[in-house]
Amino acid sequence: MRELRARGATVAFSYNSAKAKAEALAAETDARAIALDVLEAGATVAAVERAAAELSGLDALVHAIGVASTRVPALFDDDLADAESGLDRLLAINVRSAYVAVTRAQSLMTNGGNIVLLGSVDGEKSVPSAPPYAMSKAALSGMARALAKVLGPKKIRINVVAPGILEAGASSVVPERIRVEYLKHSNAKRFGTSVEIARTVAHLAMENTYVTGKTMVLDGGL
Numbered sequence: 001m002r003e004l005r006a007r008g009a010t011v012a013f014s015y016n017s018a019k020a021k022a023e024a025l026a027a028e029t030d031a032r033a034i035a036l037d038v039l040e041a042g043a044t045v046a047a048v049e050r051a052a053a054e055l056s057g058l059d060a061l062v063h064a065i066g067v068a069s070t071r072v073p074a075l076f077d078d079d080l081a082d083a084e085s086g087l088d089r090l091l092a093i094n095v096r097s098a099y100v101a102v103t104r105a106q107s108l109m110t111n112g113g114n115i116v117l118l119g120s121v122d123g124e125k126s127v128p129s130a131p132p133y134a135m136s137k138a139a140l141s142g143m144a145r146a147l148a149k150v151l152g153p154k155k156i157r158i159n160v161v162a163p164g165i166l167e168a169g170a171s172s173v174v175p176e177r178i179r180v181e182y183l184k185h186s187n188a189k190r191f192g193t194s195v196e197i198a199r200t201v202a203h204l205a206m207e208n209t210y211v212t213g214k215t216m217v218l219d220g221g222l
């Protein structure tokens with residue numbers, strides 16, 4: 001969000017539980033904060049429409065909404081018990097909301113534009129991960145590949161940015177043993193930062209004119 005504002009974009013962003021943080025960020029950056037629970041019927045479409053109305057149109061959509069696991073503590077590769085618990089919720093937040101947001105947003109992008117989905121290295125490579133999370137992120141790459149074909153003639157590009165483990169955010173549920181393994185195999189020998197991811201997202205959202213249907217894995221070289 002900050003990176004988009006720094007590059008001169010007018011921005012609306014959604015929040016779910018972090019109301020105070022979102023309002024402070026909106027005030028700091030002069031952006032619009034929109035409350036959203038993607039699990040409520042019709043809420044995702046309404047949020048996209050509200051953003052387009054408040055911004056007088058849409059040039060880009062970034063879908064970063066996601067949850068890391070079906071449960072707390074997180075389900076990882078060594079625990080396949082109780083597979084159905086939380087699965088529909090995770091898929092609704094990570095996959096369904098992205099598809100719904102994209103389909104509504106593309107119809108409002110009358111002058112073309114860019115769509116960026118936040119995937120994960122877990123959806124691209126065979127790394128230790130929570131299987132439901134990995135398959136939800138892989139779904140975003142399939143979504144982007146298919147939609148790139150449909151949206152190309154409308155001058156709309158759609159891509160996925162797939163981070164590895166970052167210093168903060170969703171990765172807080174990753175167990176220590178996996179964090180240690182990650183650092184062992186990473187060429188960069190460190191976790192990524194949200195700013196490093198945001199730079200690529202902002203480039204794809206605001207400056208990209210030709211890349212589409214692709215997944216960019218930003219994992220420090222695993």
Ligand SMILES: NC(=O)c1ccc[n+]([C@@H]2O[C@H](COP(=O)([O-])OP(=O)(O)OC[C@H]3O[C@@H](n4cnc5c(N)ncnc54)[C@H](OP(=O)(O)O)[C@@H]3O)[C@@H](O)[C@H]2O)c1
Nearest residue numbers: 015016017018037038064065066118120165166169170171
């Ligand atoms: N951090 C990492 O290491 C990492 C690595 C790979 C991929 N990613 C991906 O990058 C994206 C952003 O991750 P992050 O690290 O910034 O995680 P995060 O801080 O947990 O952000 C997740 C976002 O999803 C929103 N959200 C969750 N449930 C929602 C719901 N039911 N309705 C609407 N919004 C909801 C949250 O809103 P509130 O905070 O307001 O509740 C928050 O804005 C995610 O898609 C994540 O999977 C992160």
